[in-house]
Amino acid sequence: MIAKLIYGETCQGTLKYVLGKEGMRILGYGNIFSQGISPKFFENVLHFQGQRNATKNRYAHICLNLPHGENLDDRTFLKISSEYMENMGYGAQPYIVVRHNDTEHEHVHIVTTNVKEDGKVIGIFSSHRRSMATRQHLEKKYGLTPAPATKRKDPLPMHRLPELQFGMDAEKGTRYYLQDVLNNINQKHKVRSFAELARLVKPYNIEVRTTKNESGRIGVKYGLNNQKGYRTNFINGSEVHRNLSGPKLQKVFDIHSRSKLLPMHRKRLLKQIESTYDLFQTIHPNDLEEVLKDYQGIDIKLDKKENAIEGFTIHDKSNYVFRERELGKSIKIQERPDIFGNGNGNEPTQIDTGSEQFKLEVQKLIKEALTVSYLKSPERNGSLSEHIMTRKFGDIINNLESSNNYKFLERYISRDKRTEFRKALENAFPLVRNRLYQLETKREQETLENKFGLIGKVLENNIFDVGKQEGSVRLLFQSLGLKYHDNTLTYTNSNKHTVPVKLGKLPFPKEMENHVSSSFVRQNHLMLELLSDRTSENSSKLSASVFFLPMIFPKLYERMYPDYKECYEGMALSSYINYAERMHSSFEKSPKDYIEFFNAKGFYFEKGEKGLGVKSVYTTDSTSYYLPKRTIQYLNSIQDLDGTLEQQHRIIDKIVKDGSNDLKNLWAGHLMEKGLYQRVAFMLTNENVYPNLHREMIQHHMDNGLRKAVKEAMESKSTAEQNHFLRKSVYAISSLLGDRGVKSEEVYNGFKDELTDFTKFKRKGPSI
Structure with a gap:
């Protein structure tokens, strides 16, 4: 089902179109004292209520479209329309539902007003996002064909053309x-x-x-x-x-x-297309679309007239549309007979293996294969530069052949020159490897020195209470991917690069953190840079994972001084909230959902001097992230916002009481949202960690593959381990799997709370 929303300042024209369609049927009215009123009377009601506010978006025109071949009776379509309006915040507004049959697909039009009886306006912020979530909810509930989840890139359908005559x-x-x-x-x-x-x-x-x-x-x-x-x-x-x-x-x-970016887009496209021409000896004009798409990621459409190609139009990723003549005469098909012949030549498309551009592509292939072979290495011992110098050409063959760039070049190299292609790769390998080795060696040494400088800033600013005593400064070294030995600082996984640090015999702290991923090290590095400079200039580079740094480096972050802790938590909270909003968007049907989804994760909202702020059970009470003005307007559309905010405490107190206010619980939900179900299953079955996530989202992920992953994780445990585990938390796992057939004594477990106890929905629907 596809839902479309259009807002307007008047309703007469819209109603004239909706009610004037031949064969239209009025399915019903919403919030009107009688279903027997005339359309003219409804128009007057809608008009006068809409005029109670001077907003330009007084009225809303909504169209719900079914896919071709899908049918609904009038009663069901009206029911779906009513539920859609309720979820979109129009449940108390007057509206009309009209069914049209002028196109090949079934659809209804709904006309209403955004102005309430008291003259206030329903907030339309995030309406399209809410519409998407409501649509998906109704599709699932009524068994309708889902609309595409991603933005449509294919041409608009031609069948929408109304069936009228001249x-x-x-x-x-x-x-x-x-x-x-x-x-x-x-x-x-x-x-x-x-x-x-x-x-x-x-x-x-x-x-x-x-x-x-x-x-x-x-x-x-x-x-x-x-x-x-x-x-x-x-x-x-x-x-x-x-x-x-x-x-x-x-x-x-x-x-x-007048956009100042236009010249930049033209220059970029011209360079990309000229580079493509430099790579090829001949290009069949009909292959140009595929060549540019696969090689440069450029979408073009050939301009044809009576089967003759006159040029091409570029649909750029910037959303601008260019004719080829706008970019330069040198790329016009008619101006390049050396490549295209007369524009309609029959020469096959072939790469020029003697061109400079081909040599550059060969070097790029080898560089990419060397880097990928390191990233895919299971142990990844040593630095990238060390890895590069231990590779032979045969070691990267598989990485080369699996590369999309390699497949592209091989496709357009004639068969008699493919051996030459392989030799070109082999001959270029030593030169590329040595050059890449030198570049990476220099970069690694500069990065190490940069980390050393950052450590100095962190210690100078007293961000953490660490020092030589008890070796606690080693915790800081480790959080930046470094280790200390014999008065030198080196990378954790390599001794190749060193920076002298005369700390003498430095003891180890009682407990060092376990090995951490490079992604957390990068986020910690960026966060410490921001804290050291007392700026949020590059805070946009922080990812949601920065919120979990105290879980990854607990011994270090326990030693963070209060002033810096508040600053860190503010930036981390901001990064996570922005991420979570995107994750919630496909489920969020109303501003109440917005609040409930965050509550389930352990976040709650409070009114403060600066507006509406977000706090969490994982940070200190003084830490808040104040929502943008538009989001506040969106939440203020809740009729009883104060009552809704008051209800949060029941959920938040439950999380704290059950001991679920640990970052591991939020991390499990984070992994679930990322689709890393195997890791979530391990946490569920081996660590007894329950994901802090709304029941509706848990249901989605269970259906999407988590249920299968949990069952496989349980089956992989040994019999003894499994029996021991089942005695402790079988009921908790069953609640997630939707196993309601087992009637056993209820035991307390950390998985169940008011939002996740599926057993209370017995006999109200099918099993999960």
Whole structure:
């Protein structure tokens, strides 16, 4: 199911279109005292309520579309529409649900107002994200075909064209189709002119005409013409949608045309395309689309007229659309007969193995294979430079052949030259290896010296209470991926590079941390840089994993001084909240969901002097992250926000009481969200760690593969271990697996709380 939302300042035109469609059926009204009222009466009610506020987004037009071939009866479609409106915050608003049958897919239109009876406005912030979550919820509940989860990149479907005949009133058949196509085109591309817009909508049978009055004001009209007997009158852009009028579009086109980034995009594309031409000896014109896509990641479309190729259009990742002549004469097909022949040549596409560009590609392949062989090494002993010098050409063959770049080059090298290709790789290997070795050696030494300088700043600023006594400074060294031995500082996994540090015989602390991943070392390094400089300038580089540093380096972070701890927790909390918002987006149907999802993780909201702040059970009471203004407006749309905030304490107190306020519990949920189910299963079955995550999300991940991973983890344990484990937590695992058939004595376990006890839903639905 696809849901579309459009907001507007008036409702008369929308209702005229929705109610004026031939064959339309009114399925019902929402929050109207009688279902027997006339459409005109409803229009008056909606109009007068919407006029109680001066906002430009007074009214909402929503369309729910089923996939082709999917059918629903009127009663079910009305029920789905009502649930959609309830979840979207329109449950108390007047609305009308109208079913149309003018296209090949079944759909309904819903018209309502964003203005409430008291004159306040329903917040539309995050409405499209909430719509996505609501749509997915309804799809699952009613067994509907899911809409694509990712942004649509393929061309718009042609079957949306209304089935009308020549000369009929266009207002009854084309406005919604025009809105659909034109809005999608303008969202997908940064259009710069009406001529460009006309080219982009031509495949969808839309014609664009512009007009100019005496004052120079530009107008635009749209019509449909599929060249097969189906044609409509032209409609003024403002009648299709206020944002599709001539003046409004011209403003947008001017902004896109004046962008300072345009020259950069042109220069980049020109260089990429010229590099492609330099690599090839010949290119069959029909292969150019595939070649540029596979080699440079550039999307182009050949411009053909009667099977003759006249040029190509580039659909850039920047969302700009360029004709090849905009970039430079040198890349036009007609100007390069040395590669394309006469533009319609029959020469096969072949790489020039004698070109300089080919030699560069060979070197890039070897460099990539050497790096990948190190990253994929199970033990990864030593530094990258040490690894490089121990590799022989035969050691990287598998990495070479699995590379997409290698496959691309091999595809366009003639068979009689593939042996030459292999020899070119083998001959270039020693040179590339030595050059890469020198570069990595220099980089590794500079990085080590940088880490040494950072240690000095950390100690000078007294971020941690560490020193020579009891060897606690070693904890700081380890957190940066370093070790100390014989008055020198080296990398943890290599002794090749050293920095002299005269600390004498330095004892080891009672307990050192276990081995940690390089990703945590990088995040810790970045965090300590920010704390040392007392700045948040590069805080955007922090990932959500920075929140778990006290779990990875507990002995070190226990020694952090309070002032720095508060600063660290503030930045870490900000990074995690921003990450969690993205993870919640596909589940979040309302602002209450926003709060509940964070509550389940151990985060709660409080009103403060600076606005609405977020706190957690994992940080100190004084640490808060204050939400952006738009998010606060979104949460303020909850009718009883104070009551909702008060209800948080029941969940938060439960987490603390059950001892789930440990970062390991949040980490388990974090791994679950990342899809690392095997690691989560190990924590569940071996460490008795329960993920702090909302029940709805746990359900999703269980269905998505976690259930299978947990069962496999349990089966892999030895009989003795399994029996011992089952005596302690079999009921907890069963609650996650949805095993409600076992009736045994209830025992306390750390897995179950009010949000995760599935047993209380007995006889209310099918098993998980």
